[in-house]
Amino acid sequence: MSKYSVIGTRVHRVDGPEKITGSAKYTFDLVLPNMLYGKILRSPHPHAKVLKIDTRKAEKLIGVKGVVTGKDTIGKKQGIWRRFPELCDEEILCRKKVRYIGDAVAAVAAIDEDTAEEALDLIEVEYETLPAVFDPLEAIAEEAPQIHEGVELNININRHIEWGDVDEAFKKCDHIREDQFVCSSQAHVCMETHDAVASFDYGGKLTMWTSTQSSYYIQRLLADMTGLREGDIRVIKPPTGGGFGSKFELDSAQFCAAILSMKLCKPVKIVLSREEEFTATKRRTPMYYFLKLGAKKDGTLLAKEVRVITEGGAYTGMGATALYLTGFFSSFPYKYPNYRYDGYRAYTNTAPTSAMRGFGAPQSTFVGESQLDMMADDLGIDPIEIRRKNGMTPNYEVPGQAYIQSCGLHQCLDKIEEHIKQRGKLPPNHGIGVSAYGFMSGGIFNWFDTPYAFSSAIVRVNIDGKVDLFTGACDVGQGSDTTLSMICAEELGVKLDDIRIHSADTGICPPDLGAWGSRETLMNGNAVKRAAADAKNQLLEFAAAKMGINIVHDLDIRDCRVYLADRPERGISYYDVVKEAIRGKDGEAIIGRGHYTPHRKGMISPAYSFGVQAAEVEVDPETGRYELINVTTAHESGTVINPVGIEGQLEGAIMMAGGYGYCEDQPMDEGKILNPSIADYKLIRSLDMPETKILEIDTYEPEGPFGAKEAGEGLTNPTAGAIANAVYKAVGVRINTLPITPEKVFRALREKEAKKKKK
Amino acid sequence: MKKELKLTVNGQPYEVYVPPKTLLVQVLRDQLGLTGTKRGCSDSSCGACTVMLNGMAVKSCSILALQANGAEVRTVEGLAKGAELAPLQKAFLDHGAFQCGFCTSGMLMASTALLAENPKPTKEQIKEGIDGNICRCTGYNSIIRAVTAVVKGEYKEEK
DSSP states (O other): OOSSSSTSSSSOOHHHHOOOOOOOOOOGGGTTTTTTEEEEEESSSSEEEEEEEEHHHHHHHHTTTEEGGGGSOOOOOOOOOTGGGGGGBBBSBBBSEESTTTTTEEEESSHHHHHHHHHHHHHHEEEEEOOOOOOHHHSSSSSSSOOTTTOGGGGGEEEEEEEEHHHHHHHHHHHEEEOOOOOOOOOOOSOOSSEEEEEETTTSSSEEEOOOOHHHHHHHHHHHHHOOOOGGEEEEEOSOSSSSTSSSSHHHHHHHHHHHHHHHHHEEEEOHHHHHHSSOOOOOOOOEEEEEEEEESSSSSSEEEEEEEEEESSSSEEEHHHHHHHHHHHHTBBSSHHHHHEEEEOOOOOEEEOTTTTTHHHHHHHHHHHHHHHHHHHHHHOHHHHHHHBOOOTTEEEETTTEEEOOOOHHHHHHHHHHHHHHHHHOEEEEEEEEEEEEEOOOOOOOOOOOOSSSSEEEETTTSEEEEEEEEOOSSSHHHHHHHHHHHHHHOOOOOOGEEESSSBBBOOOOOOOOOOOOOOIIIIIHHHHHHHHHHHHHHHHHHHHTTTTTTEEEEETTTTTEEEEEEEEEEHHHHHHHHHHTTTTOOEEEEEEEEEOOOOOOSSSSSSEEEEEEEEOOOOOTOOOEEEEEEEEOOBBBBBBBBHHHHHHHHHHHHHHHHHHHHOOOEEEEEEEEESSSTTOOGGGGOOOOEEEEEEEOOOOTSGBOOOOSSSSSGGGHHHHHHHHHHHHHHOOBBBBOOOHHHHHHHHHHHHHHHHHH | OOOEOOOEETTEEEEEEOTTOOHHHIIIIIIITTTTOOOOOSOOOOTTEEEEEEEEEEEEEEGGGGGTTTTTEEEEEEEETTTTTTTTHHHHHHTOSEEEEEEOHHHHHHHHHHHHHHHSSSHHHHHHHHTTTTOOSSSHHHHHHHHHHHHHOOOOOOO
């Protein structure tokens, strides 16, 4: 008999039947009686004073029901780093100043979208344009225009991490490399754009349906920004068309829909256009990296010094977290005895940068893994070998930062080495590049300042044995509804089909911080497991009495049967126990509660997952064009709860991370994003997608539910570095800036040839 | 000035009146309430709105509704027969060929049209068949595996 009945089995997603029949109702699909449609007017200037907004003509247009500007707000600035008021710097509806092309200044509600759009043209905004700055390196210069009042040199935030004696250690190194890298931006490109339906009623209660990664955050942030009490706001997340980090801050669709609905006491729906999605929502943080790495002849890494300047864009958002995590993950997944990081986030007059899948780690992994291969090359050491020599191991403490319990990095290296050997001698112009990574299982530092447990769940066992699971966890496509239902079914000993999950509705679910930082499986999984265990224990009390068993025996439930743990042949039906237990409780359903907040796990994360990826490319040396042939990933994420889910996360991450390495970019001119459409923003399509192979490594994470930890976000980290290293292996050119476009490869090849000729 | 539009959607004839610039996707979603068909962009580049028009895959945001006058349209709502799922739908479930689900209707319709035209496509032809459809979650390979499983006859349609 296998250890588990539900966990590790290949199941259908619990939301599957709805999604494959087109019956799932997304926020995008919702229509309420009397509903109005909203549109948002945005700044065409990267930096300007707002002198006057005249909405009179727009208000007179037939079909327009209301217009709001900053004057209709309570005049507060918002931010998700609520613990630090100075980082709450965004008005959403700007009153006095706009700071990027896309900043919102007014919103209209009308009987249909066309009318609302027409009304936007009738709003007259008088701006006084100001000098603007777009490049973070220029923004921190003395003469640069100041973007936020009182923020010297436009430095939004800085971060320092240090252990050991870096300067002393560099003196002992046999070889030191200093390199610079530039990491580009990336758009999330969720298939469902940001959208919200807000309905404020005459009783003073606001209900919002929205495409979000955290209904709890949106509830709390709406309370901050509207002056309503948290309990008067109910946020419901219907099925959601992707998040990837873009949907857990309060956005303009949510805020403007709420303000309009509160003014008009009618439901208002706002759906951002794809162009707004590209230009007026947040994006991945571009970073300028300066790296110094020192090693002994034998490849032992002694010291690393990292300096980073990030392009913050106009507001903080989650940028402070990205700045910290890129510094922390710059040390991953290696045991640096001496390490120093200094990161600076500069405000610029560009679209704000914030969280995106990987959260600073795809950047640090690209630069770190590129430089490590360069170091290995200098020292004449095999790339796998240098990683093996320095790689993290179980029960390792990142000095003063984090404690790593489970770690399967070395098994992953072995598997990838085997894979490369099996591939044998490569055809000409082919190269395999390797990249190793680690990632966290949810964040600990409470910048949001929530007074609640990080995750909580309620399990209700009903008279027929069916189970309702209530949790604030947000399934945005990654599959948490399925994974959490599996955890619940396993712990309670019932079938997956017995569980009905109710998630991400603040009106009925206990709070959860939401789906970001790879936290749901471990954190909410622990809460669900505890809630299910609580319900199970209540059932077992009745079962023990009913079965009249000796006190020395333990009872358990599995496959809907209650049995003696050490004498499984003695058992009774779970369904009978439920009926009697509820009768015994005077008819009260069995209710189990569970919550989880990491304690004594440092400031970063309670657990880390690891992996190694090998990317094979074929480069055309004439044109620089290259093809991603195969991406093989050895990966460990503790106990695999939902294998179909992990496969999907892994392959999907390669599409997104491969795009980051290969083609996705947001070129700008004077703060204007030049490719704000899916036609012009190049994404990996089915024909570009490489073959993918997964080599799963078994580990067990003591802190996670059934031994599980992060699986999905970390997979965004390795690919850009693996591609860079593969291109180098194939044709001997090193590209230090993302994305690694064929054009860059072409130019580098020509430069290399020219140098050769000179010699 | 609204114009009369007659079309058949999933076997059901409809007669509606639409302004001439109305797109087919707008009629399907807003007038007929068939919200299974999604929209992910405004320039026919994402494929989320793919439907079948007289048997061919068409991005329903790329044609005017009036161009579909007299046509047979099939949307994702027309794939299952009552509670019985179509082979592709079953394969999508088994292979985890969707996550957020927002592109799924378009993927299913592009694949259905592909198999209607070519019941035995190669892997490369399957990739070509869905190349107009963006999926930001799955990385496409699970979708290709699901379609391949149907091609191999692993999912028989119940007559």
